[in-house]
Structure formats: C-alpha cells, structure tokens
Amino acid sequence: MRPQPDHHHEIETLAAFDQVVVGGPLTGYRVQSVDLTDRTEALLATDATEAVFLGCPMSEEAEAKVRADGALVFPPVPNLPFNPYRGLLYTPDSLFEGLTDGGYEATPDALAYAWFQQTKADGDIFASMLRSVHDDAISDSLDEHVLGSPVVGVMGGHAMARGTDAYAGAARLGRSLARAGLTVATGGGPGAMEAANLGAYAAPLADGMLDEALLILGKAPSFTPSVTDWAAAAFAVRSRWPAGGDSVGIPTWFYGHEPPNAFASHIAKYFANATREDGLLARSTAGVVFLPGAAGTVQEIFDNATPNYYESRGEPTPMVLVDRSHWTERLPAWPLLQALAEERPMEHRIALVDSVAEAPAALERLRSTAIPRT
Template sequence: MPHLTDPDARHDHDHEIETLAEFDAVVARGSLGGYRVQAVDLTARTPDLLAVTTSGAVFLGCPMHPDGLAKVRADGALVFPPVPDLPFDPYRGLLYTAETLFEHLEQGYDATPDALAYAWFQRTGADGDIFASMLRSLHDDAVSDALDEHLVGARVVGVMGGHAMARGTTAYAGAARLGRTLARSGLTVATGGGPGAMEAANLGAYLAPLRDDAVLDDALQLLAKVPSFTPSVTDWARAAFEIRDRWPSGGDSIGIPTWFYGHEPPNAFAGHIAKYFANATREDGLLARCNAGVVFLPGAAGTVQEIFDNATPNYYESRGEPTPMVLVNRAHWTERLPAWPLLRSLAKARPMESRIALVDTVEEAPAALARLAAG
C-alpha cells in the first residue's frame, strides 16, 4: 500500500504487518510506530494496542474493539476503517489463493467470493460512483504491493495465450508441458490467470515437482472430461480441484487475472493469484514483472495486445535491457495474425532485435528463451 504518513516513517516492506503473527512479533518489541497494518483483525489485541505506542502507524481496514480504536486515534495513528458489505477487502495484505476465490464452490460458482466480486463490479463499474472507483483503486494497489513482496528475487517468465484453448486438446497439453519445463528450470511461471492456455501453463507448473511425468498425462485426461468453463464454471472449477486433491503437493506459480473480463474465471492451479479490477493495471503489471522473458502461445486480440504491450518497453528500453520474447507457431503469427513481421520490423537495428524469436512448436520455446536470455 502507499505510505501515507510523515516522510520519516519507515517505507519498506519489512514494516508492513499483514498477519497476526507479524503483529505479535512487532508488539513484543514495544512499538508500532511507523508500521502499516493491513487488513489484520485486531479485535482480540486490545490489551496490546493499549500497551504500546502507535504514533505514526497506519491501520488499513483492521477491525478493532472501540477501546483499542479510541487509543490508536488518540496516539495520532491514521486509521482507514473496514468497509462493510463488500465481497472483497480493499486493504488486503496478501495475494489471493484459489481456495479463497472459490470458497463456497460446493454451493455453485455464483456463491463464491470471485463471482460476488464480479457482480459488485458489474453493479458499480458504470455508475460513476467515486467511492466505488476509489475502493477498486485501493484494492488493486494493495494487490500490486502484495505481488511485489511475493516476487522479490524471483526470475519470472510469462506464458501468454488464448482463453479459448480447451482442455483435452493437443495445444492445451503442449502449454502444460511448457509450464512444467519452465518451472523445472527454476523460473516462476506467470500467466494471465484465466482458463485455456493460461490454466494449462499454471497446471504444468503445479505438477512440475512431481518427477513422474505420467502424472501430467493422467491429469490432462481427467480434465478433458470438462473441456471448458462454458456452460458451467462450477463443473470446470470442481474438475481442477479434484486434480489438486489427488496431487496436493503442487508447485507455485502466479496467476494475474481481472474482473474486467469477469466471464473468464481464474484457474485453480496458480499457487498465488493477483486479481485486479483494472485490466490496464493488470496487463502492464503482469508484463513488467516478467524479468526472464515472455512466451506467446497462439491467441487472439488479447494476446496480440500483450505482444505489443511487451514490445513497447523493450523498444524504448524503458525498463532497462530488453527481455526475451518468444512467439510460438509460425503459421499463426505470420499468416493468421501476422504480428511477427511487425515485431521484427520494430526490432530491426535495435537492442531488442537479439531478444525476439519465432519458433514452430511449443517444445522449442524453452531452448529459444534460454538462448535469447544468454544474449
């Protein structure tokens, strides 16, 4: 979250408190001064709040007993109260998980926090209410902060591709193997967090720690029974959780979806999910964090947009040295949607020219990515 008090206050992530355990550890040292406490329920910590100084602290959406609330306000702490009757927490300190977004799935997808947040967005997104837009902005900033904390030191590779890629297809299996290969090479796989190619890459990363390669084939066969999230998101999501229940020790990856495309549910295989209301923030944030490059699988308008969203900072070197870009499927990117000729023309005689590649098959993508990264 943004740091909103005096310039002398501590400004690094080490002075954000996002769990009760972190709160207790700080209180034991005698002062909450300068800390930012995000979305932690402090109703049972009134004695601690009364006992320590909270001057210069910021409390973001933390429920408190009235006595504790009165004391921290008297200390001069800045308090942003919880917002009632919201299906999401605008101050959240941690990334989402599939379990949190799909809670109550047994009652049907419409009962889940993910569906309820989308319904709220639909109701408020077009009415011009500044309060609702402020809440969306606060939420998205909190998610970005949590994502940055989670990815400190990680080498992140993006896998982009269409949401329409169905389970049970050769293309879906290829994207899953790609995610597995990239994860096994030590990279953190990041996708747009939705269905299709995105889900497949997250699935591959999820199953990467399991050294029996036949596991992925078994999982693909089971998922093929529910090929798409249409007509039933409920059945589609349940099939994914059945895979997770059967192989519970999965690897981590990142999904970065958006409620802007709320008809596309998040997939359950990303270990951590940064879900946004603003798609522009989501798109830019996803690509900006792919410091080890991006693989672009066949897709439509969204994937074309992502190619050139990624190409622009590489062209201008606005984020430093250009990062690798690998486009997969020559016929798709030169004939059906000829993004490659334009990308190659843009890159000509610029540093990014040595960081782009077009390959025929998904199996060639990891080696191409490694070659581009090596210079």
Template sequence: MVNADIEIETLDEFDRVAARGSLSGYRVQSVNLLERTFALLAADTSAAVFLGCAMEPDASAKVRADGALVFPPVPDLPFNPYRGLLYTPGELFAGLPDGYESTPDALVYAWFQETKSDGDVYSSMLRSLHDDAVSDALDEHLGGAPVVGVMGGHALSRGGAAYGGAAALGRTLARSGLTVATGGGPGAMEAANLGAYLAAAPDGALAEALEMLAKAPSFTPSVSEWAGAAFAVRERWPDGGDSVGIPTWFYGHEPPNAFAGHVAKYFANATREDGLLARCTAGVVFLPGAAGTVQEVFDNTTANYYASRGEPTPMVLVDRAHWTEHLPVWPLLRALAGGRAMESRIALVDSVDEVPAALASMN
C-alpha cells in the same frame, strides 16, 4: 526501514513487533486485532497506519489519540480493499459445491458489474485501493524471483494437443527454476499454471491430470463443473508447485483457473496487463491467441522498443504459421526491432519444445 519492513500483514507479524513495545511508523494491513486490545493499549502507535484492521472501540480511540491513522474495515463489500496478501484459488472458489454463482469470485464480479459505471467516486476509490494492495502483495510475493510469462488464448480447450503442449511447457519452465506467470484465466493460461503445479510430481501425473480435466473441456456451459474438475486434480496431487495467475474482473465472465498457487486479481485491466508484463523479468512466451494475446505482444513490444541500456525482455512467439500467416504480427515486430536493442531479444519458433532453448539463448 524500507517499505517492506514496515508492513504488518499477519497476526504473527503483529505479535512480534508489538512485543517490542512500539508500532510507531508501521503499516498494519487487514489484520484482525479484536483480541489484541491490550497490546494496542500498551504499545506506542504514533505515526502508525491501520488499514482495514478490526479493533475494539477502546483500542481504536487510543491509537487515534496517539496520532495513528485508522482506515476502518468497509462493511457490506464482497472483497477486502486493504488485503495484504494475494488470493488463493481456494479463497476465490470457496463455496463451489453450492454453485459457482455463490463463490467470492462470482460475487465480486457481480458487485463490479453493478458499480463500474455508476459514477460513484466511492466505488472507484475502493477498486483502486484494492488493486494497489494487490500490486504491493504481488511484488512482495515474487521478491525478485526470475519470472517467465506465458500468454495465450482463453479459448484453448482441455483435452487437445495444444493444451497438453502448453501444460508441458509450464512444467519445463518451472522445473528449470523459473516462476511461471500467466493471465490467470482458462485455456492456455490454465494449462501453463497446471504444468507448473505438477512440476514436482512424477512425469506421468501430467498425462493423468489432462485426462481428468478433459471431462470438462471448457468453462462453458458450466463454470462449476470446469472448476470442480480442476479441484479434483488438486485433491489428487495436493502438494503442487507455485506459480502466479494475474486475471481481472474486467473480463469476469472468464473465471480464474485453480492451478496458480497465488492469484493477483485486479479490477482495472490496464493495471493488470502492464503489471503482468512488467514483472516477467526472464522473458515472455506467446502461444497462439487472438485479440488479447496480440495486445500483450504489442504492449511488451512497446516497452522493449523504448528500453534503455540493452534491457529488453526476451520474447518468444510460438507457432510460425499463426504469427506469420493467421495473425501476421511477426513482420511488424521485426521492422520495429530493426537496429534496436530488442532485435536480438525476439524469437519465432515452431513448437513449445523449442521455447526453453530460445529463452536460454537470450538470457
């Protein structure tokens, strides 16, 4: 069995495997087994691993006697370090009507703020377990799909032309069959996820959604109002398309956006940045941004610089003036690319309208 075949992440999967009489060698990840005592007592659980699975004492004693490893649920945590699936916006923003401060996303950030510098190896271990579980869930979710990343500044306000352009780009990329992945935050990232969310809706839906969102242009001063406007759009078009957001609690003062269908949220920003770019197999689009976006440009450039066998990821930088005058990274990129495989895999365009053609020419 390959790794994905031995992981059990839902109760339905557990029931199907347990019905065969053996759970030997399986990894059961964050499944509530309190009502599956008989199945656990009846099945062979030798060499199985149970990660954060609630079970009755009799069942726990039996599987341990079989030789299974049991990692019990961790009490009093605002997150599940063994989670088997990606987050959803509804999960992260649960309880939003009572104020953002009461949501799971905000509570996890508060826990992180309290523990990130306390030197407690237990806290850091829990964060590492969580992030590894999220990476595993992300790979399973993507499943080899062609992924295009859209990077850009978090400060881009709803209601502006640049925000609308980023949303239109996300819609176009999703309609072409690509999975859109962003940093999962506000601004340009939210816009791209919004476009992907509305990819299957009539063309006029995007303009209407942009008008609704413009009433809460930024997550400051109120994350609750900002997120509430997004959920109003989701309620207006409840069957939105999927995309991925990959944010981090390291920058937890920036909330995740509500338009990514699945959210891989991390504690470690370095793990998040590297993982986001590494999974963008169909290319990365860089919209205008500041320090964070520039970091992503050069993180991706470093991987491309050392890429072997002609496999650099296509890179498209949008807004010629921004990347040649305001933040003139383009000349350095060209100098690094000179004579290397990545030279034909970078492009500078004037507007988002040119992005699809630029990506197509490099794929």
C-alpha cells in the same frame, strides 16, 4: 530515527503483528487487513505514533487509543464481497470458497464480479475509490511475492480447450519452465493460461501426474456452459495431488465472465484490466512466451515490445513467439516485430519457434545473450 514506510514495515499477518509488539512499538508501521479484535491489551500498551491501520477490526477502546497516539485508522468497509485493504494475494481456495455447496455463483470471485458490474454501471465514486485501493494493495502484495524471482510470462488465448493437443503442450511448457527454476506467471484465466499454471503445478510431481490430470480435466473441456463443473474438475486434480508447485496468475474482473483458474498458487486479481496487463508484462523479468492467441495476445506482444523498443525497462525482455504459421500468416505479428527490432538492442532478444517444445530452449538462449546498453 523513525522507521521509513517500506515492505519491511508492513504487517500483514497476526503472527507478524505479535512479533513486532513484543520487540518494540508500532511507530511508523502499516498494519494491513489484520484482525486485532483479540489484541486490545497489546494495542493499549504499545506506542502507535504515525502507524496506519488499513481495514483492521479492533475494539472501540483500542481504536480510540491508537488514534490518540496519532495513528491513522481506515476501518473495514462493511457489506463488500472483497477486502479492499487485503495484504496478501488471493489463493484458489479463497476465490472459490463455497463452490461445492453453492456453485460458482456463490463464490467470492463471482460475487465480486457482480458487485463490479453493478457499481460500474452506477458510477459511484466511493466504489471507484474502493476498486483503486484494492488494486493498489494487490500490486503491493504481488511486488512482495515476486521480489528477486526470475518471472517468465506465458501468454495465450482463453479459448484453448482442455483435452486438446495445444492445451497439453502449453501445460508441458509450464512444467519445463518451472523445472528450470523460473516462476511462471500468466493472465490467470482459462485456456492457455490455465494450462501453463497447471504445468507449473505439476513440476515437482512425477511425470505421469500431468498425463493423468489432463485426462481428468478433459472431461470438462471449457468453463462454458458450467463454470462450476469446470472449476470442480480442477479442484479434483488438486485434491488428488495436493503437493503441487507454485506459480502466479494475474486475472481481472474486467473480464469476469472468464473465471480464474485454480492452478495458480498465488492470484493477483484486479478490477482494472490496464493495470493488470501492464503489471503482468512488467514483472516478467525473465522473458515472455507468446502462444497462439487472438487480439488480446497480439496486444500483449506489442505492449511488451514497446518498452523494449524505447529501452524504458532496462535490458530488453526476451520474447519467444510459438507457432510460425500463426504469427507469420494467420496473425502476422512476427514480421512487424522484426521490423521494430532492426538495429535496436531488442533485435537479439526475440525468437520465433515452430512448436511449444522448442520454446524453453529458445528462451534460455535469449536470456544468455547479454546486450549492453549504448
């Protein structure tokens, strides 16, 4: 029986390709963004019936052969600052490559944003298709990465500056959540998002590391006026403490003027912000902590509350809002959330706490409360 296309039949590295062709044919496999220019002999000797090659460089001879087998070949797209078929999530090093020599403007992240701005204005259907293919590939990689992991989302404003008590508190929150065995996921940008990813990075290291890192980062409080200086401070921390913990960042080039942070070990960067927003919340299966924020964070609260209210994602996702005065007075989202939660299964899955230090315990309490569906 021919293998069905699923994650077990995706090949995303050269090592995985070599392992497959040694053991049998490529029949039905999806080979994603793997450089096969040095694997001509293997391709000539292997059955590639109904295989799909997505952005895989290969020799003309090998391409002719696999096409003759009945494989579909989507060749690499030239002159792009990103790979639409990429099979793995981004890393900080891949997005910020060239930062030291050419500044942020020379990095793949900045070049992809510039391409996005240009093609969005042009209305080019080919560019639109490439963005969609890229974002779908990123979603596939993200699903593979978080499969089986208890993911907790941390939401909050991008304006939270390094060197502030609020930033330090968000970092300690990320560290506490990661040390509790949860995978921290954020919007991947600056501010509260960076702080939570920093905390997860600090989780396996000695407690004093985070205090020292906060001092280093405080010398470049914001990504304005210089993204280069802001990012360089983060890489200085990573260089001094290279054995940091894992976390996920899910930023977007839609807000490309806000750079991704360098503390998320795995970065799922999207062109489409709507796909990114929904994807982040949908994958936060262990709950979401909402730090003080503005319009974007308010939107995320109710984007998460809506499927909870309509019971469209199974068990309601625990939601913890941090800072009582912020969410009851400045931006009174909590009273409305309470009104929606009355007599609904989500009623016992929401909490409001005064400080960020209380959030981990509140989240754990909500997670331990099973609410059966009726």
